[in-house]
Amino acid sequence: MTQDQLKQAVARAALHYVVDDEIIGVGTGSTANFFIEELGKIRARIKGAVASSEATAQRLRAAGIRVFDLNAVDSMPVYIDGADEITRSGAMIKGGGAALTREKIVASVAQKFICIADSSKLVERLGAFALPVEVLPMAQNAVMRQLRALGGQPRLRLGADGSALITDNGGQIIDVAGLQIAQPAQLEQQINAIAGVICVGLFAQRGADVCLLGAAAGVQTLTFK
Numbered sequence: 707m708t709q710d711q712l713k714q715a716v717a718r719a720a721l722h723y724v725v726d727d728e729i730i731g732v733g734t735g736s737t738a739n740f741f742i743e744e745l746g747k748i749r750a751r752i753k754g755a756v757a758s759s760e761a762t763a764q765r766l767r768a769a770g771i772r773v774f775d776l777n778a779v780d781s782m783p784v785y786i787d788g789a790d791e792i793t794r795s796g797a798m799i800k801g802g803g804a805a806l807t808r809e810k811i812v813a814s815v816a817q818k819f820i821c822i823a824d825s826s827k828l829v830e831r832l833g834a835f836a837l838p839v840e841v842l843p844m845a846q847n848a849v850m851r852q853l854r855a856l857g858g859q860p861r862l863r864l865g866a867d868g869s870a871l872i873t874d875n876g877g878q879i880i881d882v883a884g885l886q887i888a889q890p891a892q893l894e895q896q897i898n899a900i901a902g903v904i905c906v907g908l909f910a911q912r913g914a915d916v917c918l919l920g921a922a923a924g925v926q927t928l929t930f931k
Contacts, residue, residue, distance in 0.1 A: 710740075712824035712920030713788075717741040719918045719925045723820050725783040726751045729774055731812040732766060733787020734759040734805035737822050741786055742769055756782065758812045759805035760874050776812060785816035789823050789914070790835045790907075796821075796914040796930030797890040801838030801907030804863070804873050810905055814912060821914035825921040832890055836881035838863070838907035843870070843878050845902020850880060852900050856893075858882035877904045 707715070717740035724730060724745070732738060732745070732755045742762070745755070746769030754772030756779055757763035763773045787809055789798040798821065800806050813819050837858070841849045850860040863879035865871040870878045887893055890910035897906040917928040 707920075707922055709824055709826070713737045713740045713822075715925050716822040716824070716918040716920040717744045720786050720820055720822050721745070721748060723784050723786065723818070723916070724748065724752060727753060728783050729753045729756060729779055731756045731782050731785030731787075731816045732758065732762055733785070733809055734762045735788045735803040737788030737824070738762065738786070739765060741822060742766060742771075746770055756812050756815075758787065758809040759803070762805070776815065779815065782816045784818045784820055785813045786820045786822060787813070789821050789827050789909075791829045791832050792821055792823060792827055792914060792917055793829060793832060793890075794928065796917065796928075797832060797908070797910035798913055799832050799835050799837055799907055800909055801840070801879070802835070804838070804871060804879050806838055806907040807840050807873070807875055807877070807905035810909065810912075813909070818915045819913070821917040823917060823919055825919055828917075828919060832887040832908070833885040836861075836883040837885055837887070839880045839882060839897060840873055840875070840877040840904040841880055842902050842904060843876075846878055846880070849900055849902045853880065853882050853897070856896070857885060859884040875904060
């Protein structure tokens, strides 16, 4: 099976966690896009969705799904999103699609986080994928110095035009390579405490509850909590 076929398989499997007549949280990225396609087929069963990015909101509306502002939602039964890396304890690196801050906020309101990923995303230790950190533009250099002090190799993420990529929040993304993340929850707290950091793409203090992992043999279900 191709990687896209694996993503389609986990996207279909994630429909099992969709709660009828409720609002659900939807993530950002290539795997989440497959899920939006599948969700559109059963859109009459749900009230709507909260999007973790402007791009996801556009895709949801195109699929005929009503998009709610998070401020209008007290709680959601489930948030469904992909990951750039995930461990067997449910800790993740996210942010390859530059939506880490809104993803973390929407996930915090959901009762359950369902991660959908192909088997290549399962790792023993986080860090092979460069860790995204969203920062205020004025703090870019100051934050990079502190990330180097932590042993990382920070690099500003650029957009298609060669200038700094700007997020939906007006922030910039620093991708930090070279980290071997043995204690992800501790590092998450440490980086978030750096002045100028908006959010770090470590999802460990609030990791996944379930991971639907696409593999050649079929979709595997990993339960963490």
